[in-house]
Amino acid sequence: MLSLDVTSILAGLPAGGAYALLGVCLVFTYRLVAVVNFTGAAIGAVGTFTLVLLHEHGFPLWPGVGLGLIAGMLAAIVLGLVMVTWFSEAPAQTKAAVTVALLVGIVAIGLRVTGGQHPRPFPDLIPGPAFTIAGVVITKAAVATIGLAIAFAGAATLFLNNTRTGLQLRALSERPTTAELLGMRTRVLSIGVWAVAGIATTLALMLIAPQRPPNFMTLSLLVVPAFAAALIGFFRSFWLTLVGGLALGMIEGFTASIDELQQFRGTVPFLIILAVLLWSQRNERWDEAR
């Protein structure tokens, strides 16, 4: 019985790695450009489907990955341009609302270009198993996703706390105008943040995509478990977000293994979001809360 539990829990690791990486990207954009980004998975879906479409037309795999990453980066840069051009002084809630509106647009375009809800085959970037523990085959893709998440969380923490640019970016996210008055090149810095987030998001989605119902909408909605992970990290801590994402994946793996719960597997991120918010906001009052 125990071994079965461990098996199903470990089976959730690959998804958990992707949630963790996406969650870390959300925290990254929130802390550096002060945007809670609802397109946090959709921009990655743009890059991923670029790869898929190129691959379908016989384009070689790895150059396709490169072009896909560029496409994801460009999508994020366009989004960033919209934000810095029209909404740099807008309240956080308005910025979030803008990303919701743009999510509608990106998904609409995505579904049109990729042929609606029609599933498409995804190439496995790193096929094959890495190793086996407790009878569970851990794929190389899973190891890569989790490794990437750890690397990104570590790099982001170091960058924010120990570099001059990191400090500037923190100032920028809190007081864009003041930062600009201090002579910072706010536009360039912001766009840079968006570009990095776009690349990391695309990578996460390329790795997780083969295990998901492969359509543009489903991939874009991976932002929901990513939000759950980011909330576990209070939208501040990269490491807590990482742990949260992995835990979320494992809880999902566990619920998928129990017949009575399987049908409700998709509600896990929602329930976690609800629980985390009720807990973390228990003392918040009045207008100060987000």
Next chain:
Amino acid sequence: MKHVNWPWTIGFVIALAIGSAAATLLGNYWLFLFTGAVIAAIALKGIGLVAGRAGMIALSQMAFAGIGAWTVAYLNVWQVPGTLFLWVPIGGLVAVPFGIAIALPALRLRGIHFAIVTLGFAAAFDSILAATTFPGQTQFIQVPRPPGFTSVPMYFYFVVAVYAVISIALDIVSRTPLGASWVGIKHSERGTAAHGVSVAWSKLTAFAIAAFVSGVSGGLLAGQLQTLVSDSFNIMVSLIYYAVTVMAGAHLAEGALIGGMLIIFFPELMRRLNLPQDIGNIAFALGATQALSMGGSIAADLRGGLRRLRRKVGIRPKTYPEVMRKAGQITPPPVAEGARSVLSIKGLGVKYGQVVALDNVDVEVPEGAVIGLIGPNGAGKSTLIDAVTGFLPSYQGAITLDGGKLDGLDAHKRARAGLRRTWQTTRIPAELTVGSYLNMAARRGLAPAEMDEILQWIGCPHPSTPIATVDVGTRRLLDVAGVVAARPKIVLLDEPAAGQSYEESLFLAQRITEIPEKFGASVVLVEHDIDMVRKACNSIYVLDFGRVIAAGPPAVALEDPDVVRAYVGAVEEETAA
């Protein structure tokens, strides 16, 4: 029924009847589409309530509609009597507990977290829908339309009638103090709580009503399509509806209808032009982004245009005769010898971390008096008001109002007990009219005569004036009008004269001295304008670094050497040296 705007209601019903009759001429194909548009408009009204009025990002409205549709499908499969006439409202009611459950975390949260919760809910609902089917779907059991309304035109009329009922009901509710409080919490939760509104209750009712309205729209859709598919309620639809809500301004009556038309007819137009139908969704995304960057919406722009047009053709908004804001002789109100204390503050202490903001402060406010509270910046005046009115998490000491203990009570309960305040910066929601703001502040519908009297007394514009068109100085007077309209036991005015001209602040000082007699409330006046305090107050307390350094009649207290030093600095020592 003073909350009913009869000309609006009658005009709305006539317009709807004419529009429906005209639509009938178009034939069943178009009528079917119009039915869909009106149902979409009902769903948009639900989102508009939460997103437009209460200012939250709500992304799961179609999940509520799905719950309504699901309920109707079950009632049909179970052959529950009552037909759609009964099933539709039941579907709405079933959605309500879900709306409340979603709202629970939102009681303390605001926009972004609420957006995440609702998106999570919509995704969860999607996943359950994908794993199951609608009741009766696999057996091809159709949802029958209600008897007498089975044909396309008759069902269209049925839907229009439901739309009319919901619109009028929502319009009536929005004119009550509760409805105004929804707009209030969007603008400032503190400001709304200070009027005695429970912010939690206000949010809960908004979500519950929005869920009900969405559930009803789902039930109506079940009757229109008769066979339900989960795609009608998926998360993308919820997101599109949110975008259209923002773009069209669905919290306004015509905004919801415009939005419903856009949702149904934009794809139809694309189809006729041989273009892909989902171009509409891209257009909605861009439209919503544009609306967010401009801070307007289609409906709001139309209303603004209409207002300008009315002005151009010479229809003037209603106004009062001009009031000269000039003061006569200002004397403090008469206070009986040995008058009892209305507000009593004993040993009040507040710390922010290591910083002592207030230290063992005692203040007594006798019945019928105007008490001044002055001191340099950072002396603790506003902290004192925050503590007394319940806006600090904790403080030491005891505060009693008319003998009743206030400590531990929430802000809105203190306000209801008869303690009202204004803020240094005005927190009046610009979307309201002067009259609806006054009703919200008073927590009751004021009789027109009473409203006229208060507004003219302090020189505010006519109740029908939109606050967006009122200048900031007048809004500060409206703040005062709002708190006295509630007929509290005491009002605390936090720098009401800030930003006023000298003449205006003297006028205000005179009005403040009239408050005890006219409205039965004692006054605590926090001001920097020493001249105003000297003329209007029976006695004053001077605070410096969180302590009372002097108290007594203005003439005495203001001459106190400690007070002079606090205000002017160490002048005496320098001259002495």
